[in-house]
């Protein structure tokens with residue numbers, strides 16, 4: 001499958017194609033959130049990862065969102081733990097679709113982040129995925145599915161990805 005560009009900064013020029021922003025509340029979230037970038041990369045979809053906290057760096061979030069559409073972003077994945085308001089505040093600041101990934105790490109094992117992310121009031125949606133790695137991977141796959149509509153090549157890649165996952169499940173008596 002095609003290799004996609006993955007960016008860690010915000011100053012590089014765009015090379016074309018849809019681009020996904022992957023925001024995380026802390027550098028400590030990278031280990032999990034990089035699975036979203038890895039998954040997008042498998043489909044040749046470019047992403048840019050940024051550490052942006054709704055609480056600690058709200059100005060950075062505002063600045064990122066101010067130019068996101070002009071820079072070619074078509075969706076944003078936001079992962080955060082604890083009182084995880086990143087996805088909600090991101091959704092409030094852009095018309096781009098936002099997928100939220102709750103992360104564990106506190107004594108509440110991600111339940112705090114799950115509820116903070118999923119319980120959005122009507123009108124400002126966040127599509128919330130599972131806690132942790134599964135959520136990061138599935139956020140990327142959901143975006144692939146949306147982008148695959150009308151894109152035969154991407155649909156084929158998605159089908160191949162599913163078939164590969166199925167082939168990895170051991171069959172027969174244990």
Ligand code: AIR
Nearest residue numbers: 025026028053055080081082083084
């Ligand atoms: N966080 C950072 N700013 C606001 C929130 N909710 C989250 C991060 C991370 C957790 O707090 O997303 O999951 C702990 O961050 P740290 O930097 O203390 O490791």
